[in-house]
Amino acid sequence: MNAHNQARADAWTLPLLWGLAAALGIAVVLVVLIKAWPLLHPSVSEQAPLNPDCDLLSQGCSVWLASGAEVELDIQPRGIPAVHPLSLQVSLDGLPLPPQRVEIDFAGVEMAMGFNRTALDWDADAGAWKGQGMLPVCVRDRMTWEARVLLHYPDRLLAAPFRFVSLRPGEH
Numbered sequence: 498m499n500a501h502n503q504a505r506a507d508a509w510t511l512p513l514l515w516g517l518a519a520a521l522g523i524a525v526v527l528v529v530l531i532k533a534w535p536l537l538h539p540s541v542s543e544q545a546p547l548n549p550d551c552d553l554l555s556q557g558c559s560v561w562l563a564s565g566a567e568v569e570l571d572i573q574p575r576g577i578p579a580v581h582p583l584s585l586q587v588s589l590d591g592l593p594l595p596p597q598r599v600e601i602d603f604a605g606v607e608m609a610m611g612f613n614r615t616a617l618d619w620d621a622d623a624g625a626w627k628g629q630g631m632l633p634v635c636v637r638d639r640m641t642w643e644a645r646v647l648l649h650y651p652d653r654l655l656a657a658p659f660r661f662v663s664l665r666p667g668e669h
Contacts, residue, residue, distance in 0.1 A: 542653035553577065553644070553661040557586075560657045566591035568646055568657035570601070579632040579640075579663055587617060587626040587646050595619075598649040599626040606641040606660065614647075632663060639664055 543562060551558035557571030566589065573584040587599055603613040615630035632642065640663050648655040 540654065541656045544656040544658065547658055547660060551659055551661075553659055558659055560659065562655060562657070564591070568648070568655075570644060570646055570657070570659050572644070577632065577642075577661060577663055580634045581631065583630045583632070585615060585617060585628050585630050586623070588624070589626075589648070592648075594650070596648040596650055596655075598647075600647045600649070601628070601630060602645045602647060603630065603632060604643050604645065606643055608637070608640070 545560040545562045545568060548558055548560045551560070553570065553572055554576055556575075557569055559567050559569040561567055569588040569590075571586045571588075573586075574581070577583065585601055587601070589595070599617045599619075601615050601617065603615075604610065610633055613630075613633060615628050617626035617628035620627045642661055642663060644659045644661070646657040646659070648657070
């Protein structure tokens with residue numbers, strides 16, 4: 498191959514390689530998104546209704562699944578301050594089998610606040626699922642949150658929602 502033909506081959510080879518690399522990168526991102534979607538947005542089999550009398554800022558609260566099972570959530574310290582370590586405890590009563598995994602997903606009701614999910618560990622001494630979590634900082638003075646307790650089973654996912662309002666420090 499003479500120098501002129503080599504230069505012409507090099508002129509289209511480099512853009513072709515960049516194009517193939519970009520296509521491969523896009524394909525990898527799509528596969529990761531497709532695989533991660535069920536983890537970030539699980540399909541709920543049953544969701545308990547909200548308890549209108551629940552005030553998580555001052556005490557633990559319960560909701561009931563259609564089966565009659567009770568899911569109780571307690572968050573300490575009271576007031577549930579943002580950007581502060583929170584002690585989370587979930588007690589379950591009336592379920593025929595314990596879940597394989599329990600998580601709490603904190604989501605902003607009026608504003609998307611990103612992925613904020615905490616896995617809890619079984620504490621046999623307390624007879625409850627426990628863990629640590631934290632609300633992210635918010636630019637609003639008042640923020641309505643939903644703490645959704647997720648009960649994972651091999652064949653289904655149960656959800657128990659709890660709502661509360663957090664205030665920015667110094668606000669009333």
